[in-house]
Amino acid sequence: MICTTKNHALIHCLISFCLFLGICSPLTAQTEDEFQPVLVASISSVDELMSDLDALASMVGMEGVDWAALTQNEATFEAIDKTRPIGAIVRTNGTEFETLAFIPVKDFQALLAALQPYIGEASDNGDGIYEIEQPLSLYVKHENGWAFISQDMDRFMDLPADPASLLGQLHKEYDVGVRAHIHNVPEIYRQMTLGWIQFSVQEELSQLDGLEDSQSEMRRQWMNNSLQQMNALINETDTISVGWTVDQDQRQIEMDLTMTAVEGTGSAERMKKIKLVTSQHAGFLLDDAAFKMHFHTEMADDDIQNTIQMLNGVKVGALGFLEQDDEFSNEESREQAQQVLGGLFDIIVSTVESGVLEGGVAVIANQSELTVVAGGRLQDGDVFKNSLKKLADLVEREDGAPKVQWAAGRIGSVELHELYLPIEDENVAKLLGDQLHLVMGTGARQGYLALGNGADKLLQRVIEESAKRTEEMLPPSQVTIAMSPVVEYLASLEDSFSMSEGLADVALGENGRDRVIVETLPIEGGALSRIVVEEDALRVIAEIAQMVYAQIQAAAIGQFQQEFDPEF
Numbered sequence: 001m002i003c004t005t006k007n008h009a010l011i012h013c014l015i016s017f018c019l020f021l022g023i024c025s026p027l028t029a030q031t032e033d034e035f036q037p038v039l040v041a042s043i044s045s046v047d048e049l050m051s052d053l054d055a056l057a058s059m060v061g062m063e064g065v066d067w068a069a070l071t072q073n074e075a076t077f078e079a080i081d082k083t084r085p086i087g088a089i090v091r092t093n094g095t096e097f098e099t100l101a102f103i104p105v106k107d108f109q110a111l112l113a114a115l116q117p118y119i120g121e122a123s124d125n126g127d128g129i130y131e132i133e134q135p136l137s138l139y140v141k142h143e144n145g146w147a148f149i150s151q152d153m154d155r156f157m158d159l160p161a162d163p164a165s166l167l168g169q170l171h172k173e174y175d176v177g178v179r180a181h182i183h184n185v186p187e188i189y190r191q192m193t194l195g196w197i198q199f200s201v202q203e204e205l206s207q208l209d210g211l212e213d214s215q216s217e218m219r220r221q222w223m224n225n226s227l228q229q230m231n232a233l234i235n236e237t238d239t240i241s242v243g244w245t246v247d248q249d250q251r252q253i254e255m256d257l258t259m260t261a262v263e264g265t266g267s268a269e270r271m272k273k274i275k276l277v278t279s280q281h282a283g284f285l286l287d288d289a290a291f292k293m294h295f296h297t298e299m300a301d302d303d304i305q306n307t308i309q310m311l312n313g314v315k316v317g318a319l320g321f322l323e324q325d326d327e328f329s330n331e332e333s334r335e336q337a338q339q340v341l342g343g344l345f346d347i348i349v350s351t352v353e354s355g356v357l358e359g360g361v362a363v364i365a366n367q368s369e370l371t372v373v374a375g376g377r378l379q380d381g382d383v384f385k386n387s388l389k390k391l392a393d394l395v396e397r398e399d400g401a402p403k404v405q406w407a408a409g410r411i412g413s414v415e416l417h418e419l420y421l422p423i424e425d426e427n428v429a430k431l432l433g434d435q436l437h438l439v440m441g442t443g444a445r446q447g448y449l450a451l452g453n454g455a456d457k458l459l460q461r462v463i464e465e466s467a468k469r470t471e472e473m474l475p476p477s478q479v480t481i482a483m484s485p486v487v488e489y490l491a492s493l494e495d496s497f498s499m500s501e502g503l504a505d506v507a508l509g510e511n512g513r514d515r516v517i518v519e520t521l522p523i524e525g526g527a528l529s530r531i532v533v534e535e536d537a538l539r540v541i542a543e544i545a546q547m548v549y550a551q552i553q554a555a556a557i558g559q560f561q562q563e564f565d566p567e568f
Helices: 005-021 046-059 074-079 108-119 153-158 163-167 187-206 214-236 266-272 301-324 331-353 381-395 426-432 455-468 483-492 535-564
Strands: 036-043 086-092 097-104 129-132 138-143 146-150 176-181 237-247 252-261 291-298 356-366 369-377 405-411 414-422 435-443 446-451 477-482 515-523 526-534
Touching: 036 163, 046 237, 046 535, 074 108, 086 163, 097 153, 097 163, 138 153, 146 153, 187 214, 214 237, 214 266, 214 301, 252 266, 252 535, 301 331, 331 381, 356 455, 356 483, 369 455, 381 414, 381 435, 381 446, 405 455, 414 455, 435 455, 446 455, 477 483, 483 535, 526 535
Parallel strands: none
Antiparallel strands: 036 086, 036 176, 086 097, 097 146, 129 138, 138 146, 176 237, 237 252, 252 526, 291 356, 291 477, 356 369, 369 446, 405 414, 414 435, 435 446, 477 515, 515 526
């Protein structure tokens, strides 16, 4: 890529980034081996970043973006080596911290001269070290084609010949990346942080003293569980990394969050359960779905117990609510409702106790029709079916209530039960039709719920597709949104949706690259959560953002005119 003056504003931003990260606490001289990284930040290179930003602009139909909107300065741009990475690292020896930032340069003196309007004149302190007093006191030294930045001159006593090696692979994997080495933070600081969190939680818990109601108990459990999770995050996490890049070959952007755990800890054992899996419910990942989700979670023992404790608390609260509800015509109906609700919670608890959660969701959007199916693994599908029957019996006592058609059909080992519900609300009817078709599927170890026009056919597709894909290896969790059917569906709603008219004009691509994908993948010692936004999805998101901005702007102008011209 040929870089022009349009990139100068970003160059100044990158330099400011390094100047900011050049701040560190005063320290005594230490040998490099005594220090361990706490925070590492990197930019791949100016050329790579500019190339990827240009590609991103092209994807959203904004070719020729002027990146020099803030300033123009040819000298700054020419003084930097645009082919090498820019980075900064914070390190500690357990008691003190040091920070070093570095910028690759072709002409160090030209760089200082070009930056003089922004940072003032640099004072020559000898030995190639210059002092900058604006916007804060920093020292800069040029060595081996790098401008090193620190707040203490002693840091320049033993500079690395290749500072890019301090970044590991971060600058090679991402355009912009940050990695925090949590376990290298001195123990005293980690415990101080945890102590502050514990104090805050105890303050919240003290407000619940003397309260014995179910909601208060649920809050206690939730806060105690949250405290345990924070303790694990602070004391058992090795690294947390965040990175962003553009894949020009695939025409998509990627944003990663990775986490690794300290070996031998409970968190490390949890991470080992994050792996590629086979599934009995892969059929939810339909190619034509506007929204699809699949998950397979293997739970650690303490997570099982914490989840069950939370569910039991929610159950007590829900049953207490039914006990106080005045809508029941008699006590028999109230008791039956409590039995149904308790039974449903018992099914969820027994499934959690098994240690494996698996299931999914699929949404099909065709023009103005929406069909949804959800379901997954249950520890006891027969109990689920009996709970549904008790619920239906309770509802059917009302005059005019629709009746469930039990055993209306079968798909393999799954028995189908159908219900048609009239929809009186006009807006809801525009979304789902005048009559909602509801299909419930029950099996020995599974349960499903489908609704919308063609619910039975969609459920059949999911079950049959799942049977074909039992050997397929899948990530433990995956969510995909296809923007084209979503936009087409929303545009079909006309006056039911404020932006439907504008969405009808959104230019959808024809290459099928319209997805937003969020998935979790296993890595060595941890897990990676990745968001992928494909080219057409980027363009749709950009156009929707412009429409939202235009609506906000129009509303603001309208309010302004009404305030100053009441007759407007």
